[in-house]
Amino acid sequence: MNSADKRGLTPLDGVSILTTAAIAGAALAVWRLGPTGPMPMHFNYAGQVDRWGDRAEMGLAIGVIAMVAGAVAVVCAAMERQVRDRRGDRFTYRLGRIVGLAAPAFGAVMLTSTAFDLLPRQGGQAMFLSLMMGGMALLFLGMGAFLGRVKPNPVIGVRTYWALRSRLAWDKSNRLAGRLMTLVGLLGLAAAPVAPQPIGFHVLMAGVIASGLAAGFESWRVWRTDPDRT
Structure with missing residues (x-):
């Protein structure tokens, strides 16, 4: 201890x-x-x-x-x-x-x-969404910077059927997710002050969803060829 x-x-x-x-x-x-x-x-x-x-x-x-x-x-x-x-x-x-x-x-x-x-009155709902976009982008950036280091667990990470049955698939899919989340977070943070709303917020969410789908596909692709899969 x-x-x-x-x-x-x-x-x-x-x-x-x-x-x-x-x-x-x-x-x-x-x-x-x-x-x-x-x-x-x-x-x-x-x-x-x-x-x-x-x-x-x-x-x-x-x-x-x-x-x-x-x-x-x-x-x-x-x-x-x-x-x-x-x-x-x-x-x-x-x-x-x-x-x-x-x-x-x-x-x-x-x-x-x-x-x-x-909240600032100028800009109304657009200002609210810009602040939401910036805050969420910062969260995605921080999470992406460390996601590639997480070990298999029931709390955080790319927890697909395939990633949980292949350590190689877990490591590679989470590293990919970390890189993509970091990229989405950086772009979202930079675009938040100037992006037209609600388009900017929707694009950020689409980027996160696309990152998750890409990482999920990567977990399946690696699991399929991993001789140590379970």
Whole structure:
């Protein structure tokens, strides 16, 4: 058992607790202190609001995000502690926890900012989608930079039928996914301030989907010729 386990909580545990608590606090603030007028709850394909709700519904939505973030953090932390002697596996679950906290935190920030009308008014829905595009591109960039190093696990990575039955297919498909996600993230981050919306946001999502499909195909292609497949 290493020194981090002997100490109990690790720095990442502390970040996980603080992040989850902050999201839960935002949910409470919106529920109790948010404006009493209608709030946008859903956007259509064109980035326009197609359903409105009140502060109680918005607070509930952010509260659900807090529960998801907390659940991901707990599961990843538990799995990390079960593989104390394998550094690669520890890295895998740490990355899963970071992504599982960063994505909900970004979503909570956007919803809270929308509830309290903190986003720039200039540009309207286009500005909202530009901010969403930039934030998601940054998440994809960060995830892509490390995805090629993850080991087989039930949390993060290209988890296709073939990748889970061939270590070679896992490694190659995740390396490809990491490169493609990094490229999509870089291009999306650069284009976010200038891309016309909602086209820019849709192109970013299409790039992510295409990256996932390409990585899935790669896992099948490598598995098919791997003599050590199961």
